[in-house]
Amino acid sequence: MTASERFRIDRDGPVARVTLCQGAEGNTLAPPDMQAIGAAIRAEGSDKTVKLVVVTGEGDDFCLGRRIVPGVTPPANARAFRERVADAILGVYENLRMTPVPVLVAVQGRAKGFGCAFAAQADVTIAEDGARFSMPEMDGNLPPTLAISAALPKMPAKAVLDMVLTRDEIDAQTAHAFGMVSRVAPKGGLTAAVDTYIAKLADRDRDALVAIKEYMRLAPTMDLAGQARYGANLIAVEMTSQDKT
Template identity: 35%
Template sequence: MHFETISVSVDRRGVAALTLRRHAQHNALSGLMIRELTAVAGLLGEDAAVRLVVLTGEGESFCAGGDLNWMKEQIAATREERIAEARRLAMMLKSLRDLPKPLIARVNGQAYGGGVGLISVCDAAIAVEGARFGLTETRLGLIPATISPYVAARIGPAAFLRLATSARLIDAEAARAIGLLSAVVPAEDIDAAVEAEIRPYFAASPEAVAAAKALAHALAPPIDEKLIEMTLMRLADTWETPQAAEGIAAFLEKRKAEWVLADTAK
């Protein structure tokens, strides 16, 4: 399997290493990466030789959210184009969440916005000490709408509310406390910790694992087309507000948005 923004390798045990490979851009999500992740989810899900998948990032970051050029494309897009692109992101996340194999995140560094969404669709997440996390969309005058069903399901509505409204950054221990992460370890121990996390699966029936995962999702509030469509409409509405225009312009111009209090912004 050859891709431009990701790589996939499968070891003799059936462990697929799925790596985000845009390290110069801190593995930010581009339109191409979204399409490639959707495609690889289908391939891995259908491959009987794959027992489980480990998702990680190349370099010092796990995933820094949306790519700058991708953001610029959304600025110039029509409402319908924005909805279509957001739907592609939503369906990529859903395809990974619904993967009929265990999906474990090896969180090698920071994760913001869509990166938090990626962690949230994994069954477990092991992170390095020092990593930081946040839903930073409101700094741009936007909302974390597309990822919201997955993040809220992972960390609960109260934690989601606090992070989504404040755009605050939290450290790895705080992320573990709210359930985003399963464990936090020193960087030199992450591979051993991931190995300890995946080892029990090799004693479990692959078909039963897939059925148990589907059962767990069935017990939770459904993330269906109606819910996804609602989030897309809310995001599209927010894109059209004056404060979204100001927040994005401030971001691109590397200045503070008009609502930022000078003595508190960091």
């Protein structure tokens, strides 16, 4: 299969929908798939008519992690791993951060490894009651430092470390308590919860949404005074925009 066959893109008014569409395979993604979906999310969110990007997965599970392609030789050394695998994974996280508008991820079933980190990195994550999250890489004594890099900006360090060291699955309620999940939808109510969230954003000004996303991305890197000044500048620009009526 080509990377484009792993997901599809649809438009619903101001919403770009990206759907992982290989549910029978757990919506796993190989590095080329990751590069393609990361670029697609960022491109959709950069369209001036789009206010929100929503990522969902077909089937029982949101995403079971990295796909191992039969017949493809594993990287032979550290440099090859960095170029063929790590850079693709880190590129997804970067594209999620740099997409101008919010990215919402809806999780059902399991989000495992890369799928868990993807859900953590999103701006908004809605999990269905019964969803489960895990970082099992240490089962094979592989330190999941890439996944940790995605989770740390969103979650307390001790919560991330607990998931990494124990490899235990956590439920949606625990993921919410840890800060990985924004909201927990009732069983069978994930689609309705996502639609409700979309309705809250669809009639908002795109520039305001972009400003919020930018502030949330950059403010944590500043000291308190810098956060305040940058926030004042952003809101001043938004309030005085020539497009406002």
